Amino acid sequence: MRHAHAVEQVRAAEAALMARLPEGTLMQRAAAGLAAVCVRLLPRVYGSRVLVLAGSGDNGGDALYAGARLARRGASVRVVLLTPERAHADGLAELLAAGGRVTADPAEFERADLVLDGIVGIGGRGGLRPAAAPYAGMRRSGPVVAVDVPSGVDADTGEVDGVALRADVTVCFGTYKPGLLIDPGASYAGVLHLVGIGLELPPAPVTALQEQDVAGLLPRPAAESDKYRRGVVGVAAGSARYPGAAVLAVAGALRGGAGAVRYAGTAAEEVVRRFPEVLVTEGTPGGAGRVQAWVVGPGGGEGAGAALAEALASDVPVLVDADGLTELARLGPDAxxxxxxxxxxTPHAGEAARLLAGALGGPPPPADAAAAARLATARRLAAAYRATVLLKGSTTVVADPGGGVRVNATGTPWLATAGSGDVLSGLTGSLLAAGLAPLDAASVGAYLHGMAGRDAAERRTPITAMEVAEHVRF
Structure with a gap:
């Protein structure tokens, strides 16, 4: 699992460690790790052209010391000092002593075999300042390596408020930062390399499941399992206008590990024709029989309100999507x-904006604003509705009412297709019915859905939502 810590937590851990170490030791550890990554990126170090973009403070110091290490190995290192009066004096002195040179020529950026972005550190806010902004638009001949965080990206949130310098590789010190895992910041970070520097950190507020974590959470039948012990998921979806939503949600539910799927709604005939193993009724959730979780809302149309009310009156977990979310936004958190x-x-950005308006009053914020600040959006919704929120997008953010956050980056832009969200809802609801906790079910569902989209897209593109369901694998 990847663990990401807030800037305040990192600063506190660094201060505690520096108090026990000789002065400068922590920065030398960071510079050594940074230089080692650069060595692996260069075809050869000797004779390579390296440009250091150095801002003020420790971030610039890390870059200067790493540049010095590369210079001692024969690289031709140049440094642009974005704030010369506040450059890290000891780091600059070491670089110059190793043969590095100060330059004011911006063309060095385009000629460099590797650029070290040490302009702004993890405490930076807002976009690049005017002196540094032009570098974001320049051509590059070699990789840009960001020091701890790409300059212009908010390390805590991933928000990009202005111009930012896109990195090919980001070297993280001690821990990942949330902004490196969450778009739009994640799209600026490139490949992440974690360098241990000995920090002692508290539990991470933001995590990301990896393959082995997902494997450990997946529900597996035991020797004594039967379909009811494995869990039954109920799906209340579809309408006369959108019967396909029911079929797709059921397709996802069948792939999620529950032992059986019950369907309640007007698309019963279409569902059982496609999936004869499903238990169907044309009624509503209240009369469908016992389940361990409900999925309500995809394509529900005018009947979504009644289905939502009956499901919420039950004593089992309920996943709300699509038309169910529209109804919930109208009702507000009191529901x-x-x-x-x-x-x-499980809202997308537009639905999240409407839910926020339902909770806080006033008009909904623009969907683009909700997406750009997706970490804050998911946390606000989870707190307001006292629910686990799976905010869909290029980075899926899952927040629970207790403040925990998981992020998921599996997937492909080809998942932006009609019905894909219905499959995700059914899949996640099935994991709930199989016994996973809400945070686990939502984050595992997002992971599997993203991987299924990737697998389907590798076979052919464009992909359909049903193809996504068919590619879900445990």
């Missing part, structure tokens, strides 16, 4: 106030 079982909400 969930008396629930004792968990609730999972």
């Amino acid at each position: 969930l106030r008396d629930r004792t079982a968990p609730t999972v909400l």
Whole structure:
């Protein structure tokens, strides 16, 4: 699992460690790790052209010391001092002593075999200042390596408020930063390399599941399992206008590890024709029989409100999507106030904006604003509705009411296709019914859905939502 810590946590851990170490030791550790990554990126170090973009403070110091190490190995190192009066004096002196040179020629950026971005550190806010902004638009002949965070990216949130310098590789010190895992910042970070520097950190507020974590959470039948012990997921979806949403949500549910799927709604005939193993009724959730979780809302149309009310009145986890979210935004958080079982909400950015308006009053914020600040959006929704929120997007953010956050970056832009979200809802609801906790079910569902999209797209593009369901694998 990847663990990402907030800037405040990193600063506190660094201060505690520096108090026990000789002065400068921590920066030398960081510079050594940074230089080692650069060595692997260069075809050869001797004779290579390296440009250091050095801002003020420790971030610039890390870059200068790493540049000195490369210069001692024969690289031709040049440094642009973005704030000469505040350059890290000892780092600059070491670089010059190793043969590096100060330059003011911006063309060095385009000629360099490797650029070290040490302009702004993890405490930076806002976009690049005017002196540094032109570098973001320049051509490059070699990789740009960001020192801890790409300059212009908010390390805590991933927000990009202005111009930022896109990196090919980001070298993280001690821990990942949330902004490196969450778009739009993640799209600026490139490949991430973690360099250990000995920090002692508290539990991470943001995590990301890796393949082995997902494998450990997946529900597996035991020797004594039967279909009911494995869990039954109920799906209340589809309408006369959108029967396909029901079929797709059920397709996802069948792939999620529950032992059986019950369907309740007007698309019963279409569902059982495609999936004869599904238990169907044309009624509503209240009369469908016992389940361990409900999925409500995809393509629900005018009947979504009644289905949502009946599902929320149950004592099992409920996942709300699509038309169910529209109804919930109208009702506001009070609709969930008396629930004792968990609730999972799976909005896209536009639905998230409407849910926020339902919770806070006033007009909904622009969907683009909700997406750009997706970490804050997911956390605000989780707190307001006391629910686990799976905010869909290029980076899926899953936030629970207790403040925990998981992010997921599996997937492909080809998943932006009609019905893909219906498959995700059914898949995640099935994991809930199989016994996974809401945070686990939502983050595992997002991971599997993203991997299925990748696998489907590798076979052919464009892909359909049903192809995504068919490619879900445990």
